[in-house]
Amino acid sequence: KNEVEQSPQNLTAQEGEFITINCSYSVGISALHWLQQHPGGGIVSLFMLSSGKKKHGRLIATINIQEKHSSLHITASHPRDSAVYICAVNGNEKLTFGTGTRLTIIP
Amino acid sequence: GAVVSQHPSWVICKSGTSVKIECRSLDFQATTMFWYRQFPKQSLMLMATSNEGSKATYEQGVEKDKFLINHASLTLSTLTVTSAHPEDSSFYICSAILNYGYTFGSGTRLTVV
Numbered sequence: 025k026n027e028v029e030q031s032p033q034n035l036t037a038q039e040g041e042f043i044t045i046n047c048s049y050s051v052g053i054s055a056l057h058w059l060q061q062h063p064g065g066g067i068v069s070l071f072m073l074s075s076g077k078k079k080h081g082r083l084i085a086t087i088n089i090q091e092k093h094s095s096l097h098i099t100a101s102h103p104r105d106s107a108v109y110i111c112a113v114n115g116n117e118k119l120t121f122g123t124g125t126r127l128t129i130i131p
Numbered sequence: 132g133a134v135v136s137q138h139p140s141w142v143i144c145k146s147g148t149s150v151k152i153e154c155r156s157l158d159f160q161a162t163t164m165f166w167y168r169q170f171p172k173q174s175l176m177l178m179a180t181s182n183e184g185s186k187a188t189y190e191q192g193v194e195k196d197k198f199l200i201n202h203a204s205l206t207l208s209t210l211t212v213t214s215a216h217p218e219d220s221s222f223y224i225c226s227a228i229l230n231y232g233y234t235f236g237s238g239t240r241l242t243v244v
Contacts, residue, residue: 066237118165119233
């Protein structure tokens with residue numbers, strides 16, 4: 025069993041829909057990261073969370089430490105949000121990555 | 132702003148040759164850089180952690196003589212894939228810790244023919 029599990033693996037939605045991507049982990053962590061990887065491969069760090077909730081524009085990330093679960097939400101989704109979203113957890117200064125969720129937003 | 136610049140973005144090389152990938156921290160000093168490899172449709176896997184002025188720490192199963200890492204200055208870390216083989220074809224990406232988070236290079240897609 026992977027230490028970091030994401031769901032769904034693939035998600036296709038219409039423009040404007042509310043998107044939720046989930047991440048569960050099985051190890052103790054100091055922080056959880058949400059990353060965005062575009063088709064070219066480059067990775068952008070979206071959030072780093074150790075508790076509660078963070079919001080940046082149309083993106084919201086939450087974490088429940090007791091349940092070892094985090095969610096990434098996208099409101100009013102847009103085709104430019106199409107990318108792979110990766111959850112990664114921080115343990116001992118090393119990141120362990122989920123396999124990613126491939127999001128496609130259709131105009 | 133502070134970023135990590137990675138070059139080249141893609142490279143094709145012949146089997147048996149060596150390829151060097153560079154990661155430079157711009158506008159900040161990176162005492163530690165991480166090197167990852169990503170196979171298609173798989174998650175990133177940490178290969179090694181490079182520390183400025185000392186030997187890199189390799190993850191289990193990563194051959195240190197094949198993947199040479201040098202972190203000679205606070206702004207430059209390099210990964211050299213030696214005697215490249217087609218199964219080394221992959222996406223390689225570096226990252227550095229910045230302000231308690233991580234910043235990533237843009238990645239290098241290596242194809243060995």
